[in-house]
Amino acid sequence: MSASTKKATELNPGRRNFLRVSAAAAGGLLVSLWLDFPVTAQEGGPPNPTQRTYPPDAFVHIRPDGKIVIQVNRLEFGQGVQTALPMILADELDADWSQVVAELAPADDVYKDPMFGIQMVGGSGSIAHSFQQYRELGAKTRAMLVATAAGRWKVTPDQCRTELSVVYGPGGKSTRYSELARDAARKDVPASVRLKDPSQFRLVGKRVRRLDSGAKCNGSLKFGLDLDLPGMKVAVVAHPPVFGARVKSVDDKAAREVEGVREVFEIPLAKGTGVAIVADKFWPAKQARDRLKIEWDFSGVERADSSQLREQYKQTARKAGMSAVARGEAKAIDSVNARNLIVAEYEFPYLPHAPMEPLNTTIRFEGDKAEAWAGSQFQTFDQMAIAEVLGLKPDKVTFHTEMAGGGFGRRAVTDSHVQREAAVIAKRLRGTPVKLVWTREDDIRGGYYRPLHVHRVEVGIGADGMPSAWRHVIVGQSLLAGTPFAMMMKDGVDNSSVEGVSDTHYNLPNFNVSVHHPTVNVPVLWWRSVGHTHTGYVMETLIDELAARGKMDPIAYRRKLLKPEAKKLHSALELLDTRSAAWRRSLPRGHAVGIACHESFGTGVACAVDVSIKDKRPRIHRATVAVDCGLAVNPLSIESQFQAGMAFGLSQLMAHGAVTLKDGIVEQRNFDGYVPPYIGDAPVVVDVHIVPSTEAPTGCGEPPVPVISPAVVNALSKLTGKRYRTLPLVTV
């Protein structure tokens, strides 16, 4: 954000729900949203939960050189929002797309998610929540430019039209936005404005390439880890081998002898304590850490064992937990004849996110203020945490959002533990900027995993082959308990553990879902698609098993069992059926097709995969996926999210796709122990088909993930006759 915005002249201080403008010091027009809530005209959208007033700040800057700089109120870490949100604004603005520049906005109230009330990326909400907001910003800016031109020409705005950053008036008059910007900045912001009819969109709905590709292909794009400031030091931390253990004693003599090491000191962590090393560069810091001799105090620290947890959870799952859904006769399942009963026990491991760019944060503390740089999904929390550690008010911490190398949930941490570590170190180094780097080992062993889960499901099958009763018990640590989101829990039930089952669109009579939330000394965190990572797998493998038992077509069975109101799943399955029919009919020998569908975050997804077995592993030759995500803002980006997101979803099928703990210690250290999918593990071809829609757009970051794993094992089941209920998939 340019300093000029801080000097913004407030033109209409008493009015709410209006855009705010200012003549930028550098010239040009700055527009920002000042409203309680972008008038979310999306039908059926949730109501505004809080009536907040946003402080002023800018979203659009039309520069004298014609460049239009658009602030993106989200982290970009692969999902494409840094291109999609500017597209939405630029479309309503009739901006020349070739002149659009996108910037990631710093932490500020005005950039908070209109629904969630904090600045964040999560719940696949970036487009869903800011579509209307960015349209209005574009349309209002355009209206001000048109009014300015009309005033100059003494015509009415109706007599003007706009295209490619130019206003055209009667009699062949025309003028560029950049020539109008200074005067437009003095205009009142219209209270309301007519938005385009979707048929008038010039960018939205088109396959638009990413704005950040070039810089990501020539090495010039700077991620958080690439930051280099004058005089900057690099820090690493020796974390305890067991979560919550404390330093009993440390021999740092050898560490201090490494040339370039500046400081070695003990620091508090979110759990336990550790030893920080500050050096001139990364390599000496890492070498020094390797030379530390630390004796740890494990007293009072629970030492989790993932094998034991699996067994305990399986026992726990035999009893009903806290009720999430109770529909029909609870006892109906008990009277089902054994021949018509499926009892299925599923196990899911702890999963690390392991984003490609290791976690990092840079902070410079200057006594009465600080500056921070981080690729953060939760800017609001991270800024507050840094401020708290430094004893400052949050607005004294300038928080820059850095482009991040992946995240998958790992940068959305409510306790901001990485930022707190960095702040503790920066506080000690007052005046010197310091970059904290988590090594890959810190990341894999550092906790905050998708929780280990067990599901126990009993399904009664009626004479028609459809489910007659369904009892479902889930055991897993709560993601929300103990966080600022705990208030979202109802009667002890964390919806993020049961979503995907409790809200299933299948018509399941006598349906009972309950959950146990054990407390375990392993930090847990949402992993891309959250509960759906495991619930989608359970539902879609069981439904497939039911279809197979009834000798029914898996697509037809699903459509029969889905409620009619599950429109997005019906439309996705219908499109999938059409688009995959040809290849499904002509499979080579030794291949099988697997089907799955799942709705998450409001997006319906159905997929079919062509699978064979090679070296006791699934070989995925092809995937066809159909998506109903409402209006498709950038079909090219949606295609990309689905092609890659499905392959990401295979993380939990990998033979070494798990984190395990023994005696409290994580057994994997790096990508040689926890092995995510590489190119040979991914589908060779993925064709993506989008259901045409004018409904409000829904997310596409998380919904690709849940469907692929069940689809693949459903195909494997056809080939081997086995059912795959324990992950990771060690062998076929």
Next chain:
Amino acid sequence: MATYQLNVNGQRKEVTVDPSTPLLWVLREDLKMTGTKYGCGVSACGACTVHVAGVATRSCVVPISLIGERPVVTIEAIGEDPIGRAVQNAWVEKDVVQCGYCQSGQIMSAVALLKHTPKPTDTNIEESMGGNLCRCATYVRIREAIKSAAEQSK
């Protein structure tokens, strides 16, 4: 500490570092060329891939003391090579990147592949690119872009 004369992207560079320092960190911290990425430090992800004497090399595990006179080429200069340029263009054309963090390494591996195998098969691609992790898993488009670059470079 020792002083090394390096040939990086056709330029002479001098650095004074500990001999054990991996090439990766010399590039990133001493030469301020941050296009080459740290992902794992154990040669398991390929984000740090550069060319050393024309061979795709994991710079995170090669100590600077072993580089000697051999020319090092990084992502910052690969576009000066016709195949490098074709690969970068194909990457943009196919909209391959998502988070983009691994893509320097992917591109360096792809260029090395195409230099040896101008018309790679799917198997060639899987073998040569098999050590380059993309957590976003943009593999379908990586495959397409390599094939497209191969067409362009004919």
